[in-house]
Amino acid sequence: MSSRRKRIYFSSIIGPRIAYCNNWLLKGTSKSPSLLVKVNHPSCFLFVLIRSLSNTTENPTPPQGREPKPEALPKQPCNLGPNHLHSALISFNRMLRMRPLPPISQFNKVLGSILKMGHYVTALSLIQNKLQQFQGIQVNICTFSIAINCYCHLDRVDFGLSLLGTLFKRGYTPDVTTFTTLINGLILQDKTPLAVELFKKLMRTREIEPDVVMYGTIVNALCRTGNTIRAVSLLRIMEEGSCKPNTVVYTTVIDSLCKDRMVDDALKLFSTMDEKGIFPNVVTYTSLIHGLCNFGQWKEATEMFKEMLDSGIAPNVHTYSVLLDACTKEGKMKEAKGVLEVMIQRGVDPDLVTYSTLMDGYCLQGQMDEAIRVLNTMVERGLRPNVFSYNILINGYCKKMKIDEAMHLFQELPRRGLKPDNGTFNAMLWGLFQTGRCGAAQKLFNDMQAAGINLDSCTYGILLDGLCKNGHISEALSLFHRMESNGLFLDIVKYNILIDAFWKDKQLDTARAIFSNLSSKGLQPDVKTYTIMIQGLCEEGLLHEAKELFVKMEQNGCLADDVTYNTIIRGFIGQHKRYEALILVEEMVQRGFSADASNSSLIIDILSTKGQDPALQEVIKKFMSKDSHKMKEIE
DNA sequence: CTAGGGTTAG
Numbered sequence: 001m002s003s004r005r006k007r008i009y010f011s012s013i014i015g016p017r018i019a020y021c022n023n024w025l026l027k028g029t030s031k032s033p034s035l036l037v038k039v040n041h042p043s044c045f046l047f048v049l050i051r052s053l054s055n056t057t058e059n060p061t062p063p064q065g066r067e068p069k070p071e072a073l074p075k076q077p078c079n080l081g082p083n084h085l086h087s088a089l090i091s092f093n094r095m096l097r098m099r100p101l102p103p104i105s106q107f108n109k110v111l112g113s114i115l116k117m118g119h120y121v122t123a124l125s126l127i128q129n130k131l132q133q134f135q136g137i138q139v140n141i142c143t144f145s146i147a148i149n150c151y152c153h154l155d156r157v158d159f160g161l162s163l164l165g166t167l168f169k170r171g172y173t174p175d176v177t178t179f180t181t182l183i184n185g186l187i188l189q190d191k192t193p194l195a196v197e198l199f200k201k202l203m204r205t206r207e208i209e210p211d212v213v214m215y216g217t218i219v220n221a222l223c224r225t226g227n228t229i230r231a232v233s234l235l236r237i238m239e240e241g242s243c244k245p246n247t248v249v250y251t252t253v254i255d256s257l258c259k260d261r262m263v264d265d266a267l268k269l270f271s272t273m274d275e276k277g278i279f280p281n282v283v284t285y286t287s288l289i290h291g292l293c294n295f296g297q298w299k300e301a302t303e304m305f306k307e308m309l310d311s312g313i314a315p316n317v318h319t320y321s322v323l324l325d326a327c328t329k330e331g332k333m334k335e336a337k338g339v340l341e342v343m344i345q346r347g348v349d350p351d352l353v354t355y356s357t358l359m360d361g362y363c364l365q366g367q368m369d370e371a372i373r374v375l376n377t378m379v380e381r382g383l384r385p386n387v388f389s390y391n392i393l394i395n396g397y398c399k400k401m402k403i404d405e406a407m408h409l410f411q412e413l414p415r416r417g418l419k420p421d422n423g424t425f426n427a428m429l430w431g432l433f434q435t436g437r438c439g440a441a442q443k444l445f446n447d448m449q450a451a452g453i454n455l456d457s458c459t460y461g462i463l464l465d466g467l468c469k470n471g472h473i474s475e476a477l478s479l480f481h482r483m484e485s486n487g488l489f490l491d492i493v494k495y496n497i498l499i500d501a502f503w504k505d506k507q508l509d510t511a512r513a514i515f516s517n518l519s520s521k522g523l524q525p526d527v528k529t530y531t532i533m534i535q536g537l538c539e540e541g542l543l544h545e546a547k548e549l550f551v552k553m554e555q556n557g558c559l560a561d562d563v564t565y566n567t568i569i570r571g572f573i574g575q576h577k578r579y580e581a582l583i584l585v586e587e588m589v590q591r592g593f594s595a596d597a598s599n600s601s602l603i604i605d606i607l608s609t610k611g612q613d614p615a616l617q618e619v620i621k622k623f624m625s626k627d628s629h630k631m632k633e634i635e
Numbered sequence: 636c637t638a639g640g641g642t643t644a645g
Contacts, residue, residue, distance in 0.1 A: 103638095104638085105637085105638045106638080107638090108638040108639065109638055109639095110638095111638085111639085112638060112639060115639085140638090140639095141639080142638050142639040143638090143639080144639085145638095145639040145640070146638090146639055148639090148640095149639075149640070175639090175640095176640080177639050177640045178639080178640080179640085180639095180640040180641065181639075181640050181641095182640090183640085183641090184640065184641060187641095211640095212641085213640055213641050214640080214641080215641085216640095216641040216642075217640075217641045218641090219641080219642090220641060220642065221641095223642090247642085248641060248642045249641080249642080250642090251642045251643075252641075252642045252643095253642090254642090255642065255643060256642095281642090282643080283642055283643045284642085284643085285643090286643050286644075287642080287643055287644095289643095290643075290644070316643090316644095317644080318643050318644045319643085319644080320644085321643095321644040321645070322643080322644050323644095324644090324645095325644070325645070351644095352645080353644055353645045354644080354645080355645090356644095356645045357644075357645045358645090359645085360645065388645065389645085392645075
């Protein structure tokens with residue numbers, strides 16, 4: 001199974017996004033920000049701050065009568081990577097020709113920088129071919145550690161381990177760094193149990209005295225496997241012991257707490273750092289800003305950003321990408337572009353992730369032309385889009401039902417040397433099903449299996465939903481039963497799909513029965529389950545029951561979301577209960593949600609009749625003041 | 636200054 005990090009990744013890129021417009025059913029349940037906090041909508045705090053950054057720091061108004069100071073602009077071309085490698089290689093080769101030869105430490109320095117640039121194969125080949133074979137230079141344990149690290153980053157931790165054997169045989173003694181490298185390599189390849197075993201063995205035999213980096217690596221292992229609480233315990237143990245945690249260890253735990261939706265605990269730990277005199281760095285701030293943005297806590301995020309700047313810590317490409325992402329998630333594309341401009345102005349080069357984030361934002365807005373434009377900009381700037389970048393676009397096209405364009409990109413992948421992954425196939429499958437091309441979907445699903453692509457929970461959700469939506473309920477059911485007998489992915493999402501399908505198929509009793517039996521399966525209805533039930537009831541004209549369930553869901557601790565409100569409001573309008581509908585509209589707007597497209601026009605219809613009821617007039621006024629542009633539409 | 640290892644974004 002994949003690590004927690006990967007799960008979050010997929011659920012955030014493909015899962016919820018696929019569902020965003022048309023298929024809200026499949027949307028992930030627990031990872032989306034709590035809707036309560038959305039009440040303080042204005043994410044503009046951030047944008048104002050970012051804007052002010054560009055105005056005050058980069059373009060100061062020159063004081064009268066003085067020359068504007070020439071700025072020491074660290075503007076760099078963005079594709080320095082290969083050039084850096086080039087110069088590293090030149091100095092390496094120069095060193096090889098020097099007599100006497102420089103000490104091994106000098107070679108290791110250059111190798112280390114090549115490793116940091118990510119040119120693992122190059123570093124390995126330099127060690128093997130240049131140092132050892134021809135020159136007979138005596139490598140040392142640092143060189144071995146570098147080589148092991150290269151193997152780990154190439155997903156060959158097994159080679160790393162055998163290199164450990166080799167160095168033992170040749171009489172070298174691995175040190176704490178060598179072992180930390182290996183432990184981390186195991187973690188990176190989701191072999192955390194092995195990593196922990198190795199760590200424990202080292203502790204038992206007292207071969208190695210662990211240092212803060214080794215502890216930090218283990219803390220990271222715990223965090224990545226969802227054991228954040230245990231990571232916190234280890235942090236506490238370190239605090240008591242002689243090996244005190246440093247900024248990295250704290251940051252690792254803080255980030256993990258944020259990802260586990262425990263932002264408050266993260267903030268508490270953050271303040272502990274202060275008390276202990278451990279300084280947060282750019283990673284610490286970026287993790288916290290990210291966590292706060294994810295939960296719509298714009299004000300707090302802005303304060304954190306300000307605090308970071310006040311401490312003299314410069315935002316880096318990660319920080320800006322987080323801010324840009326926050327803008328796009330709010331649909332504030334102008335501001336997102338603003339972030340991009342500011343970062344470039346301040347000499348921070350946007351990278352693959354930054355541009356992909358921006359592309360994703362445009363896709364979310366349905367502005368595919370803009371998204372493609374970003375792709376081109378990215379290529380012009382020397383960045384090579386990867387499979388994730390393409391997944392974003394394919395997904396964007398599928399959402400717009402432009403399946404031919406999506407298919408075109410899909411077929412483009414191999415030509416660009418890219419291999420479609422789980423996310424690519426899921427996006428395509430969804431698109432094919434939604435455009436009614438079940439045969440093509442079936443074929444693609446076969447291809448997917450033939451290619452050995454991992455089928456995840458999301459894949460099964462797309463299949464179930466696709467079959468149901470295209471009228472193949474019995475096939476969906478047999479798939480469901482196969483999943484049941486294999487014990488696979490039967491979460492609330494899958495039940496939601498079925499319940500919805502049965503309502504749509506007018507099998508009301510079956511839908512109700514599945515709903516009432518959820519708890520016997522150990523499942524809790526989520527906001528979507530309730531909304532599906534409410535929608536079904538509304539469509540059957542059972543408004544009273546729908547309203548009851550609407551009340552009951554919140555009593556059960558499940559808050560209604562924008563879709564729930566829009567669903568029940570549509571139900572009331574459909575039964576000509578205008579007054580009650582508008583009361584709900586008001587409640588919805590107060591909670592920070594707004595009417596969807598179909599409801600907007602219905603509500604405008606009601607308002608344009610300008611009902612005579614004075615109570616209704618009051619409600620209308622409140623609604624109108626929140627949405628002035630809609631008022632214009634009416635007049 | 637003092638090689639090599641751990642933390643962040645799509």
